[in-house]
Amino acid sequence: ALTIDASTLMNDSGSGELVGFGTIGIRQLQEMICEADITPIAIGGKDGVLDVGRSSRLATPRQRTAVLARQGHQCASPGCRAPVVHIHHIIWWSRGGPTDLANLIGLCPRCHRAVHAGALVIDPTTHEFRDRHGRLLPGADPRHRKRRTRTHPPATGLPRAG
Numbered sequence: 001a002l003t004i005d006a007s008t009l010m011n012d013s014g015s016g017e018l019v020g021f022g023t024i025g026i027r028q029l030q031e032m033i034c035e036a037d038i039t040p041i042a043i044g045g046k047d048g049v050l051d052v053g054r055s056s057r058l059a060t061p062r063q064r065t066a067v068l069a070r071q072g073h074q075c076a077s078p079g080c081r082a083p084v085v086h087i088h089h090i091i092w093w094s095r096g097g098p099t100d101l102a103n104l105i106g107l108c109p110r111c112h113r114a115v116h117a118g119a120l121v122i123d124p125t126t127h128e129f130r131d132r133h134g135r136l137l138p139g140a141d142p143r144h145r146k147r148r149t150r151t152h153p154p155a156t157g158l159p160r161a162g
Contacts, residue, residue, distance in 0.1 A: 004029060031116040033094050059087040059104055067106045075108040077120060078129050078139040082108035088115060091124045 004016030008026065018024045024032075059067065064087055075082045084106030091097030105122065107115065114120040120137075121130045129137045 027117055030092065030094060031113065057093050057099055059099060063087070063099070063101055063104060066101055067104050071106050074106075075111050076105045076129075077107060077111040077114075078137040080108060080111055082110065085109050086112045088112055088122075090122050090127060 004014075008014035008016065012026055012030075015023045015025050016029050067087055068084055071084060073083055074080070075084055086107050086109060088105050088107050089097040089099065090103050090105055093099070097103050105127070111120060115122065118132050121132065121134070122128070123130060131137060
């Protein structure tokens with residue numbers, strides 16, 4: 001179980017408590033939340049539970065299939081050709097982002113960590129990738145279109161082995 005104040009999570013500062021572990025920093029918390037199956041619960045003093053948040057944080061299998069097809073199974077980060085492993089909310093779930101296809105993007109683990117560390121920033125309006133200073137990354141594909149890449153050159157009429 002993880003306990004964190006909502007304002008801490010929304011403001012990118014502070015820490016939370018992870019049962020059995022102790023205090024954990026905001027960046028690690030945000031990455032854990034992005035990949036976890038969670039239900040946010042608002043608790044108010046003596047009155048107990050106030051609100052139970054959205055329950056469909058994870059992409060459905062059909063949404064995942066659509067993201068993979070849209071990106072050609074490759075990470076959407078410019079210049080990265082690694083396979084998609086994680087489906088990420090462009091507007092983070094912890095910041096109110098919906099689990100809608102338009103807000104989902106496929107990333108490899110390395111690029112996903114870079115997003116949560118602030119080294120890569122995905123513009124929520126244009127879906128362009130920028131560095132931490134706001135500079136557009138070369139080769140950014142704001143529509144996550146399928147890339148046509150080859151892992152091997154086409155056959156050139158070489159004789160068959162054997």
